[in-house]
Amino acid sequence: MDTVARNEILARRFRAIRNVSVRLCETLSPEDCGAQSMPDASPAKWHLAHTTWFFETFVLKPQDPSYVVFHPRFEFLFNSYYNAVGEQYSRPHRGLLTRPSFDEVGRYRMHVEQAMFALLDEPGRLAADVLDIVELGLHHEQQHQELILTDVKHLLAQNPLAPVYRQTKQPAAIPIRSLEWRGYPGGLIEIGRDDSPGFAFDNESPRHKVHLEPFELASRPIRNGEFAAFIDDGGYRRPELWLSEGWAKVQSEGWRSPLYWKRQGERWSIFTLAGERPLRTEEPVCHVSFFEADAFARWADCRLPTEAEWERAAAEVPVEGNLLEAGRFHPEAAPIRTGHDGPAQLFGDVWEWTASAYAPYPGYRPAAGALGEYNGKFMSSQMVLRGGSCVSPRSHLRATYRNFFPPDARWQFSGIRLARDAG
Numbered sequence: 001m002d003t004v005a006r007n008e009i010l011a012r013r014f015r016a017i018r019n020v021s022v023r024l025c026e027t028l029s030p031e032d033c034g035a036q037s038m039p040d041a042s043p044a045k046w047h048l049a050h051t052t053w054f055f056e057t058f059v060l061k062p063q064d065p066s067y068v069v070f071h072p073r074f075e076f077l078f079n080s081y082y083n084a085v086g087e088q089y090s091r092p093h094r095g096l097l098t099r100p101s102f103d104e105v106g107r108y109r110m111h112v113e114q115a116m117f118a119l120l121d122e123p124g125r126l127a128a129d130v131l132d133i134v135e136l137g138l139h140h141e142q143q144h145q146e147l148i149l150t151d152v153k154h155l156l157a158q159n160p161l162a163p164v165y166r167q168t169k170q171p172a173a174i175p176i177r178s179l180e181w182r183g184y185p186g187g188l189i190e191i192g193r194d195d196s197p198g199f200a201f202d203n204e205s206p207r208h209k210v211h212l213e214p215f216e217l218a219s220r221p222i223r224n225g226e227f228a229a230f231i232d233d234g235g236y237r238r239p240e241l242w243l244s245e246g247w248a249k250v251q252s253e254g255w256r257s258p259l260y261w262k263r264q265g266e267r268w269s270i271f272t273l274a275g276e277r278p279l280r281t282e283e284p285v286c287h288v289s290f291f292e293a294d295a296f297a298r299w300a301d302c303r304l305p306t307e308a309e310w311e312r313a314a315a316e317v318p319v320e321g322n323l324l325e326a327g328r329f330h331p332e333a334a335p336i337r338t339g340h341d342g343p344a345q346l347f348g349d350v351w352e353w354t355a356s357a358y359a360p361y362p363g364y365r366p367a368a369g370a371l372g373e374y375n376g377k378f379m380s381s382q383m384v385l386r387g388g389s390c391v392s393p394r395s396h397l398r399a400t401y402r403n404f405f406p407p408d409a410r411w412q413f414s415g416i417r418l419a420r421d422a423g
Helices: 003-023 030-034 046-061 092-095 102-120 129-159 224-232 244-253 290-301 307-314
Strands: 183-184 189-193 206-211 215-218 261-263 267-272 273-278 350-355 383-386 404-405 420-422
Touching: 003 046, 003 102, 003 129, 046 102, 102 383, 129 273, 183 307, 189 404, 206 290, 206 307, 224 290, 224 383, 244 273, 244 290, 261 273, 267 290, 290 350, 307 350, 307 383
Parallel strands: none
Antiparallel strands: 183 215, 189 206, 215 420, 261 267, 267 273, 350 383, 383 404
16 A cells, blocks of 8 residues: 555544544543552543653654643653653552643643644645554554443442443343364464554564474353353362462452452442442453462463464454453354354453463564653563454454453453363
8 A cells, every 4th residue: 555545544543543532531621531440550640641741752852843842741641651752650650640631631632633734634745654553543542442431330330329431232141152162173373463564563463383292272251140150169269270370469459250240139239330239140251360260270271272272263253252442342142143153252341361472482572762652661461362342443453453451460451261181
């Protein structure tokens, strides 16, 4: 694709993606947008400002000599972790930033957008390598759209009023898939991003060979009802099921169920972005840590798939499912699909923990400069998740996408798919 045509496509995507971020905050009050419920989360206002800072810092300042920064201290306030750019405001204290106001952040976004429109609406003005940065910035913003929803959910869950972010209609009861197994032969395969057109993060490359032993992958994610059976069987009281660090978390954090579950007598309820409601046993379990996923797999006499196994299965599957665009913001049960024998829900509903540590692929080299800090420096003490969730934008996902979080993280829409050795 030539530079002019690509420029025109990115100009349209820029407008569309930026609009989505704002729409996600329409049902929130200014107070909602400014609060921070834990150090790992950020206020919605900060997400809106940080994604704007990205374009101001990496596109406008270097490419537009006439650009005037909106506020000289915003570079410090809204820099997340780019040490090559400069110092950053303390992440755990972002909720203390009562100023700038939500309205001023909106004006900041408009200021930067108008300058970006001027660049993007003049095809040929930006070179191909700068368009690469624009495209990276758009996928970066889509990551933060997901974070807006996960962070807002965690925030609202702290409120005894169980506030509703957005009312959604619960799906009707449908026939659902029983858990079955799909077998895959062993052998040498290739995983990772190749040189085909389209966006990918640097951590998805280089494409390389991996040897797999024959394996089987579960036909769907684990359901709430199945995880409840693990709880009833003493899953959170049995140290033999847990990795040592996971068992220490169970003890120190008092884990007794997935995040957002609450027992009411003999029944469970769950907090969702549509408020609190009874737990539906047929829905995929979510908001579990890697430690919980691994313990459940041991209890079920199975294991978690490696990321290479997961990608081998997902390479045959289109990117479709219950994603951000559906507007449901909650995992749903997989219906029975006639004539389909492959794994269901590989994309959407819940991110799926893998047994793979987040590490560089053979031959990986981070980019030079500040943007080289995007992924590479986090390749320590993290586990890989695959597939996307009910709050992931569809155009942001692909089979090679590598998400990563610490093994004790629970506030993401993270779930469980089992694997086992064949034979």
